[in-house]
Amino acid sequence: MLDVIAYLGPEGTFTEEAAHRLSKKLIPFDSIIDILDAVKNGKVDKGVVPIENSIEGPVGATLDLLAHEYDLCIEREIVLKVDHYLLANKGVRLEELTDVYSHPQSLAQCHKFIEKMGLRAHSTSSTAAAAKIIKGKSGACAIGTLRAARLYDLEIVAEAIQDYTPNMTRFIVIALHDHEFTGSDKTSILFTLAEDRPGGLYEILGLFAYANVNLTKIESRPSKMGLGRYIFFLDFEGHRKEKNISIILKEIKDRTPFMKILGSYPMDEWYKKR
Numbered sequence: 001m002l003d004v005i006a007y008l009g010p011e012g013t014f015t016e017e018a019a020h021r022l023s024k025k026l027i028p029f030d031s032i033i034d035i036l037d038a039v040k041n042g043k044v045d046k047g048v049v050p051i052e053n054s055i056e057g058p059v060g061a062t063l064d065l066l067a068h069e070y071d072l073c074i075e076r077e078i079v080l081k082v083d084h085y086l087l088a089n090k091g092v093r094l095e096e097l098t099d100v101y102s103h104p105q106s107l108a109q110c111h112k113f114i115e116k117m118g119l120r121a122h123s124t125s126s127t128a129a130a131a132k133i134i135k136g137k138s139g140a141c142a143i144g145t146l147r148a149a150r151l152y153d154l155e156i157v158a159e160a161i162q163d164y165t166p167n168m169t170r171f172i173v174i175a176l177h178d179h180e181f182t183g184s185d186k187t188s189i190l191f192t193l194a195e196d197r198p199g200g201l202y203e204i205l206g207l208f209a210y211a212n213v214n215l216t217k218i219e220s221r222p223s224k225m226g227l228g229r230y231i232f233f234l235d236f237e238g239h240r241k242e243k244n245i246s247i248i249l250k251e252i253k254d255r256t257p258f259m260k261i262l263g264s265y266p267m268d269e270w271y272k273k274r
């Protein structure tokens, strides 16, 4: 039985492309919080959301919702190569364009192009939403996918307009439970420090170095408790049920006021080929 997967819609988004790697039974949602809600309430089996990009960095909404609002698991990661296309209504020439619409992440990943073209930028809930919005809109263009051009009958006026190439976005698959041991896994956690003192973060990171566990990502996000108070997000190689990892996680739990294990899941092929 194919899983029913929630993704950031409408049809034609990069998140849809990532979700298609899991299943053909996809349901579009307008926002990341709606996707997490659908997973939490059992309306879908899983949800696919973006978590970081190689140009723009973290997707704050995903990190903040997983930290503060939802107790859900990361079951898998999907790394996608993202090429942004400039889409416009049929017959419109590049020099006639004045306004560009797209998801904030896409606008940021194409910042130099937008500046060079002198376009006014407008944020939308997704790239495909932008493609629908510009239909029939004079002087308007959208940054989106090849599929969105076909779905919404738009012309491609410029290709691969992102500021840097390759441009990769990492998505996570959110479920109620995380993955069993597969032998080449990653684990994601978050934690806060008891106090702001020299060596506080070093002591936590040192637990991994001492156990020869490789960290693949560290990110700090505001804890919302005041300036200078952070939540730290860590990704590292290994499964939470492996003995050496479980010992580290117990140590962190004993030394920090707040720690969450977001999940253990198979490492995407992209990381294995690096």
Ligand SMILES: O=C(O)C(=O)C[C@]1(C(=O)O)C=C[C@@H](O)C=C1
Residues within 6 Å of the ligand: 008, 012, 013, 014, 015, 016, 050, 053, 059, 082, 103, 105, 106, 125, 126, 127, 128, 169
């Ligand atoms: O709007 C889309 O097409 C999305 O899938 C969202 C999203 C994102 O939020 O990062 C996904 C991949 C790209 O980095 C640009 C936008």
